[in-house]
C-alpha cells in the first residue's frame with residue numbers, strides 16, 4: 001500500500017523521487033495538468049484540527065491533476081460521535097481513491113491506515129508532519145542546492161515538525177542540530193530511531209551553538225494545535241526566538257524556514273520572517289507541488 005505515514009517509512013528512494021516529481025509539476029505551471037493523471041479520482045480530506053495550507057494545497061492539487069477532493073470536518077462525521085476508525089476506513093474505501101487525514105493523535109492515523117484498502121496520507125498529527133518536510137526540503141534545495149551534508153538548525157519546540165526533520169535527516173543525509181528547552185524535547189522513540197540508524201543529529205539547549213555555521217535556521221510555533229502541556233510558553237521558550245543574533249553566527253547565505261502559521265515576536269522576529277533570509281512563502285507554495293507528487297504516487301503509482 002502506498003501510504004505516506006512518515007518519511008522514514010518510504011523506501012526505494014521514493015522520498016527523492018517525490019521531490020523530482022514535484023519539481024516537474026512546478027515547472028508544468030498552474031491549471032489542469034496535461035493528461036490529467038487523477039481524472040475521475042476522489043480524495044477525502046479529514047480534519048480533526050484547523051488548516052489553511054494543507055487543506056487548500058491538497059484540494060487544488062487534486063483539481064489540477066484532474067480529480068476532486070472532499071473536505072470533511074471530523075466533528076461533522078459519524079467518526080466525531082463514536083463510529084470507529086476501522087469502520088470509517090472500510091466505508092471510505094468503497095467510495096474513494098485516497099484519504100488524507102489531519103489527526104489529533106498519531107494513533108488515529110495508524111488505525112486508519114491499518115484498516116484502509118486505499119492509500120492514507122498523513123496531513124499532520126501530534127507526532128509528525130511529513131508532507132510539510134518534503135515541501136521544506138524542496139524549498140531548501142531550490143535556494144541552496146543539494147541538502148546532503150548541509151547543516152540545519154532547529155530552534156524551539158521539539159514538536160511534530162522537529163520529529164519529521166529528524167526522520168528527514170537520515171533519509172536525505174544532512175546534519176541536524178536541534179536546540180530545544182529540556183522540557184520540550186523531540187519524541188524519544190524518534191531520537192532513538194535516529195541514533196540506531198546513524199542519523200547525524202545533535203540535541204542541545206543553546207540556540208547559538210545549534211545555529212553556528214548552519215545553512216538554515218528553522219522554527220515553529222511554541223504551542224502546537226492541541227498541545228495542552230505547554231503552560232507559560234514565554235518562560236519556557238524565552239531564549240529560543242529566531243532573531244538577528246542567531247543569524248549572525250549562521251552561514252552568510254543561511255535561510256529562514258517556518259511551516260506557518262507564525263507568531264511574530266514569539267518564535268521569530270518580524271525582521272527575520274519578513275526579511276531577505278526568509279523563504280516561508282516559497283515553502284507554502286511548494287506544499288502544492290509536493291501534494292501533487294504525493295497524490296500521483298499514492299493514487300496512480302506515477303512518479304517522474
Ligand code: CP
Pocket residue numbers: 050051052053054055124132259260261
Ligand atoms: N503548515 C501547515 O500545515 O499549515 P496549515 O496548518 O495551515 O495546514
Ligand code: NVA
Pocket residue numbers: 124125159160161220221223224225259260261
Ligand atoms: N507544530 C504545528 C504545526 C502547524 C502546521 C502544530 O502542530 O500546530
